[in-house]
Amino acid sequence: MGNLNYNHLRYFWAVAHDGNLTRTAERLNLTQSALSVQIRKLEQRLGHPMFERRGRQLHLTEAGRIVLDHADAIFATGEELLGTLREAGTARQALRVGSLATLSRNFQMEFLRPVLGRTDIDLILRSGSVAELLRALEALNLDVVLINQAPASDAVTPLVAHRLAAHAVSLVGTPDRLRGSASLADRLRAHPVILPTLDNSVRTGFDALVDSLGVRPQIVAEVEDMAMMRLLAREDVGLAVLPPIVVKDEIVGGVLVEGDPLPGIAETFYAVTMARRFPNPLVRRLVQPAHSLETA
Template sequence: MSSLNYHHLRYFHAVAHDGNLTRTAERLNLSQSALSTQIRKLEERLGHRLFDRRGRQLVLTEAGRIALDHADEIFAAGDELVDTLKAAGRARRALRVGAMATLSRNFTLGFLRPLLGRADVEIVLRSGSPAELMQGLATLNLDVALLNRAAAEDAVTPFVSHRLDDQPVSLVGTPARLAGERDPAALLAREPVILPTAESPVRTGFDALCDRLGIRPQISAEVDDMAMMRLMARADAGLAVLPSIVVTDELSTGVLKEAQTLAGITESFHAVTLERRFPNPLLPELIRLAARPRAG
């Protein structure tokens, strides 16, 4: 059996991302017929048609989508190999970090703090949804993703979840709203609350706690962004259900106060990586410094 021709795969990869044969041919300085021949040879090798034509656009078939997923990984791995081995002779290294858009900025900053200001390190920080971050890891566009939950088990993609911390969650509000009261049950019975949305593990724990206490809280807002919850608490829209790390500055200056922690509710923080042949050498020490020892 003949091996796969990676020149054919490279041409397919380019056309698949452009979606237009003419544009790709011009960009690669090839004739359309030559490019079409390369695609056809790949289709013959794989035994499947990779594109359907719709007007002037080329649309991937199911086989084409599968081929593109593999091509993305193949060429990303090749780029990573070149970058990694070239980096051995350079003084400056890059770390590509993805952080869940709704995650605490203070936690993200704390995770990166050991590298901040280092002349030999460049940090590339991107935010996104968990699905976007996991895709970034899978395609080798990210070295690590910061999430509030462990990665889902996946027999195909070898994700590794490093549990860094579990932060207790409490009711946070202005001094006037707390009025010296620290008991969560008493506060929940009388004050409106700013809650994370239903998808959050913290919200699941909060709903269970209210059920146990027999309290139906008055919901002021449901928010999927910790930074916005912090701002709403500062604006005195209600008591926010947050880990204290989100409002570190406000607590230190007295702008906000914290009641007793909510029993059994924590916000977890995870660094998720992908098993790689050439892992970023900056990561092991960074994860070790960020991980807090846990009892037991």
């Protein structure tokens, strides 16, 4: 096997970052056909296509994304070498994690804890809606996505949902609100509640529960963001319906207390990955203890 031609790699690197073959050719003072030849030679050497064309746009293949990660490290190290002969570049791994914007920050920290503080890892964190995150995952711009419900999958975009944890949901509030003993039904009648929005599985379970109890609670707020639910509970607006992990620090500090557990209601957290030929080994370590479920 011959050595890698770094000129071919640099041409690929330039096109991958520009995202446009014509623009890159103009910038490098090359013809478009000459630039295409250089990239084809790299593809032949590596045995994988680097790009796929969707309409008029160039998109990295999975192999192309991996090659780009290495090219970034290689050329960054070259710049360091030019800048100083006293220090050597350090090889680093990239880990791109996307999280649902409303997901518990405490849960995210627990998931990331094994890689926090490691100096050999570039950790890139992004947030967004489920649709935005899954599109980024499919485009190989993310390695793993953290969400609270398993996504649908098909043969074109095979997703794997790793079930990480299921946290029981309770009534959470200030010590004054949860002082003394009372039945769950009486407590729900006596205090206003802070609920997730209607599209949340916890809300679906809560609505079924209060219907079975014959209770019509006063809803003081319907909130999409768990962080906002935590703040409203701290302000004593009402009793929040959420997993205690969301307010772990407040419970430890005595600002909030966990009250009645809500039977049969839990928030399930998933790490979603693509079925890839070249998976990021860091992701495998993070989800290894979890039970993997291929979504149907």
